[in-house]
Every structure is written in C-alpha cells, then in structure tokens.
Amino acid sequence: MERPADFRSDTVTRPSAAMRRAMAEAEVGDDVLDGDPTVAKLESVGARWLGVEGTLFVPSGTMANQIAIGVHTRHGDEVILEADAHVLRFEAGAMGALHGVQTVTLKGRRGALDPDEVRRTVRPNFVHCPRTALLCLEQTHMGSGGRVVPLDAFAAAARAGREAGIAVHLDGARLANAVAKSGVPAPVWTKEVDSVSLCLSKGLGAPVGSLVGGSRAFLERARTLRKRFGGWMRQSGILGAAGLMALEQNVERLGDDHQLAQDLARALSEVPGLEVDPADVETNLVLVRVRHRRHSAASLSAALAERGVRVMALGPDHLRFVTHMDVDRSHVERAAAACLELLRS
Ligand SMILES: Cc1ncc(COP(=O)(O)O)c(C=O)c1O
Numbered sequence: 640m641e642r643p644a645d646f647r648s649d650t651v652t653r654p655s656a657a658m659r660r661a662m663a664e665a666e667v668g669d670d671v672l673d674g675d676p677t678v679a680k681l682e683s684v685g686a687r688w689l690g691v692e693g694t695l696f697v698p699s700g701t702m703a704n705q706i707a708i709g710v711h712t713r714h715g716d717e718v719i720l721e722a723d724a725h726v727l728r729f730e731a732g733a734m735g736a737l738h739g740v741q742t743v744t745l746k747g748r749r750g751a752l753d754p755d756e757v758r759r760t761v762r763p764n765f766v767h768c769p770r771t772a773l774l775c776l777e778q779t780h781m782g783s784g785g786r787v788v789p790l791d792a793f794a795a796a797a798r799a800g801r802e803a804g805i806a807v808h809l810d811g812a813r814l815a816n817a818v819a820k821s822g823v824p825a826p827v828w829t830k831e832v833d834s835v836s837l838c839l840s841k842g843l844g845a846p847v848g849s850l851v852g853g854s855r856a857f858l859e860r861a862r863t864l865r866k867r868f869g870g871w872m873r874q875s876g877i878l879g880a881a882g883l884m885a886l887e888q889n890v891e892r893l894g895d896d897h898q899l900a901q902d903l904a905r906a907l908s909e910v911p912g913l914e915v916d917p918a919d920v921e922t923n924l925v926l927v928r929v930r931h932r933r934h935s936a937a938s939l940s941a942a943l944a945e946r947g948v949r950v951m952a953l954g955p956d957h958l959r960f961v962t963h964m965d966v967d968r969s970h971v972e973r974a975a976a977a978c979l980e981l982l983r984s
Pocket of ligand 1: 699700701702704726781810812849
C-alpha cells in the first residue's frame with residue numbers, strides 16, 4: 640500500500656538509513672556517570688550553532704522549555720507570553736504545575752509582541768504584586784502559522800523585557816526554520832535572549848531530542864533541573880548521533896519544506912470551501928480554514944485520512960498541514976486532489 644501523505648506534524652519523520660547507521664555506530668558512555676562523548680559533541684556543536692556558552696541534550700522540546708522556565712523563575716512569579724505560545728497552550732499546564740508561576744498573555748501581531756506592551760506589563764516592585772520574572776518568545780511562531788517574527792520586532796520585544804530587568808527565554812523549537820527562511824544565523828537571534836531551546840526532532844529529522852542552551856550560570860542550574868525531571872540519560876549518544884546529523888546536515892534543506900508548503904498552500908487555495916492565502920505561509924506550516932456546509936475541520940480530516948492524507952484539525956474550522964522531509968510533491972498533489980474531490984460538491 641502507498642505510504643500515507645502524513646502532514647500532521649514535522650515530528651513524524653523517520654530516521655534515514657544514514658542516520659540509523661550513525662546511531663548504530665555512535666561512540667557512547669554513561670552520560671550521567673562520566674559523560675557520553677557523542678552527546679558531549681552534540682552539546683558543543685549545538686552551542687556553537689546557537690551562539691551560546693553551552694547546551695544540554697534533553698528528551699523533548701517541552702522539557703527544554705520547562706527547564707529554562709524553572710531556571711528563570713521561582714514560585715509565585717509571573718511570566719509574560721504571547722497568547723498562543725506553545726508553552727502556554729500545549730505543555731499540559733507545566734508552568735503552573737512544576738514551577739508555581741502565573742502567566743499574563745499579550746496578543747501578538749503575526750507572532751510579534753508590542754515592546755511598549757511588554758514594558759507596561761512588567762509589574763512594579765511592590766509588595767502586593769507578583770514578581771515579573773520572565774518573558775517567553777517563540778520563533779518560528781506556531782500559533783500564527785509558522786511565521787518568522789522579523790528580527791527588529793523580535794529584538795525590540797526582547798530588549799523591552801531585558802531593560803525592564805526580566806529574563807527572556809526563546810522557545811526555538813523551529814528556530815532552524817527561521818534561520819533557513821530569513822538567512823539570519825541563530826546567534827543573531829539568541830544574543831537577544833537569556834536562554835533558548837531547539838528541537839532536533841521536528842524539521843531537522845532526528846527521532847528524539849532537544850537542546851536547551853544559555854550562559855554557564857544558566858547551565859549550572861539547568862543541569863540540576865534536567866536531573867530532577869529525570870531527563871539526564873545514559874548511553875544517549877545513540878540519540879545524540881542522530882541529533883548531530885540533524886543539525887549538521889538538515890538545516891539548509893528546510894528551504895525545500897518551505898517551498899513545498901508554498902506549493903501546497905497555492906493548490907489548496909484553489910479548492911472551493913478552503914481558505915488559505917499563500918502569502919501567509921512563510922515556513923513549513925500551512926493553516927487552512929474550512930468553510931463548507933457539510934464539513935467541519937474534524938470531519939474533513941477524517942475523510943482525508945480514508946484517502947491516505949493525514950492532517951490535524953485545530954479547533955472546529957482549521958486544518959494544519961505541516962511539510963517535512965518525508966513528504967514530497969506527489970503527496971501535495973494527493974492532498975489537493977483529495978480535498979477537491981471531497982469539497983467540490
Ligand atoms: C513551538 C513548539 N515548542 C515546543 C514544542 C514541544 O516539543 P516536544 O513535542 O518535543 O515536547 C513544540 C512541539 O510541537 C512546538 O511546536
């Protein structure tokens with residue numbers, strides 16, 4: 640049977656034969672006892688790529704973000720976030736559950752926060768107020784459909800936070816997509832923040848793993864939290880080898896995913912009952928509005944699955960398509976044809 644066209648997420652990629660070979664051949668050690676050489680190499684290559692003093696290898700983007708939030712905050716603090724931030728919406732309430740912090744959300748414009756609003760939101764140093772400890776940014780911004788927040792807007796929001804005396808964390812799960820799209824290297828983004836996470840298992844194609852990075856002082860505290868969360872692994876060079884290959888070989892090719900997302904958006908924009916403007920698609924996420932008398936996003940997603948096209952329904956009337964290294968032009972054509980067949984009448 641034909642492989643389904645799986646557009647649900649860029650996390651669905653399978654390691655290539657070369658990546659599996661690198662994993663099998665990885666030199667390993669006990670990373671907790673006396674170090675794993677492959678993980679050590681990944682952490683230092685990752686630090687260089689990100690432009691930070693060091694990084695830690697952890698199992699997931701969620702753990703990377705939550706370690707950073709834990710380093711920057713203490714119970715009772717407040718965190719400023721964009722209203723659609725992944726750490727707020729999709730990390731199972733971890734900020735409250737693990738760190739006892741409360742949140743204040745700002746509505747962004749295409750993912751970008753207004754620096755004046757950031758400034759105004761930082762609480763005064765007053766006994767009745769919580770301490771504002773942290774601003775969380777996200778790049779690319781998933782909630783706005785994978786947009787790259789432009790560097791000047793990104794830097795303005797981050798500087799507003801830092802000038803007000805609070806730390807800034809970047810959820811850079813898809814920072815590599817922003818780098819590939821903008822041509823702006825990662826260190827230029829990360830010099831504006833105090834910590835950063837980067838997922839190796841999304842568009843970069845590793846099966847598992849993320850990095851969390853920052854200064855030496857940040858890493859000292861982050862190491863304790865990685866241990867406390869149970870995220871410090873043993874012969875993890877087997878996974879680290881995949882992460883290394885992902886970071887060293889798969890950043891540039893993200894441009895292909897972005898082009899495919901453009902092609903998909905263009906094809907879907909011609910399907911009656913679907914609304915998407917290809918000009919809104921900047922990286923590998925395509926958000927499509929379903930406006931059809933017989934189909935909701937969920938029913939269309941179910942009907943597409945029967946035709947070998949897998950997509951995610953987000954809310955009652957939006958579908959999310961994500962391009963990645965395991966989909967190609969034939970999958971785009973299949974998705975567009977299936978949508979046309981289901982929605983034409
Ligand atoms: C923007 C963003 N941040 C963080 C994460 C969390 O990554 P993980 O699923 O590895 O925990 C995701 C996952 O989709 C994400 O899209």
